[in-house]
Amino acid sequence: MIEILTPAEVDKARATGALVGDILQTLKSKSLVGTNLLELDEITRQLIVDAGAESCYVDYAPSFGNGPFGHYVCTAVNDAVLHGMPHDYALADGDLLTLDLAVLLDGIAADAAISFVVGESARAEDLALIDVTQRALAAAIDIAGPDVRVGDLSHAIGQVLGAEGYPINLEFGGHGIGSTMHGDPHVANDGRPGRGYRLRPGLLLALEPWVMADTDVLVTDADGWTLRSSTGCRTAHTEHTIAITETGAEILTLPSR
Template sequence: MIEILSPTEVARGKETGALVADILQSLRQRSAVGTNLLDIDGWAKAMILEAGAQSCYVDYAPSFGRGPFGHYICTSVNDAVLHGLPHDRTLADGDLVSLDLAISLGGVVADSAISFVVGHSQPAESLALIEATEQALAAGITAAVPGARIGDLSHAIGTTLQAAGYTVNTQFGGHGVGSTMHQDPHVANSGRPGRGFPLRPGLLLALEPWVMADTDRLVTDDDGWTLRSATGCLTAHSEHTIAITEDGAEILTLPSS
């Protein structure tokens, strides 16, 4: 299903996106050496419920997971890159953390992810991975103009990641959002320009480039959810929800202040 939202619904999506961004920034500030991943999940739960919003993850049970997910946020550390299931683990100095959050407020979903390094140690490899995903995300957003096609976004994201020296996995990528979290169209993190669904005002997309330092192959943890690099290398993940407008793309998942 591909939803085209009304201006009123897009405005509600902007409110949802600001809430997602505010929660992620709060969690980033509170995440330190010694923080437990279950505490991060608990903090996310409290902020979501206090805002009168709904988690998109607690009851999430897709075919590729061992569902329901049962938690409020994805917490992926170091070699874990996607769908990290919160568990009893404390963060150490230099850990590369990715937090992925999707919530619904007023009937509209927004989805975003950030990656950052905890503590005083800031390894160059970790920072390069994060920068590559952020630059690829910016390239995808720049390409998201009315009249463009999904392949144009995928091409912009993929060429940026490849120029930084990384191979690209296209199994998991961006997606449409609206009244639900995962919708068509799929936005692969590499692709051919001029192909795919044409962008239209009112379309909401979650763009999410992610990379692994030396592989494009994933393995799944015994928990049935957490996806890791097959080689144990470091990973990073960045994501924004955008709305296609008459003039270009508007980022919805920006902090409220």
């Protein structure tokens, strides 16, 4: 189902988005060498509770997962890229960490993800992965607005990712969001312009370019959730929730501070 939010609901989405952005920035500041992924999950739980919000993940049990996710934030390290289940792992210098968070506040959800390098030993190729996902996301947001097609957004993302030679996986991508975390339309990370649903004011989209350095094939961990590159190569993922406005698009998941 495609949801079109009222102006009052979009106001609520702004509050949810700011909360998601703020929690992600707090988690980034806590993601130090030696920090355990389970510590980050507990910090997330407490921040959500303190804000009077609800986790979109802890009870999430889609067909592609292994029962309820059971955690509050996705923590994907190095060759993991999506649905990274927090586990007993202490971050090391140079780890490429992706944090993905979705929260429901006052009935409206928002979803965002950031990738960054832990510590001081950043690899140039890791920074390039992060940069291309950020640029691909910016390219889609720049053209988003009323009467733009979903295919136009997919094409904008794919042009940036493809120009750098990265393979593009089309199994998982962006999505509509509103009263629930995942809704229609699906926004693939590559596509044909001029095709698909025509965007309307009040539509919320979570756009999420992600790449793996040398493959488009995913494998699933024994936990039934964490998706990794099939070759063990590094990965990155950047996501924002945006609202389509009368004149363009507004990013909702920027941190408030």
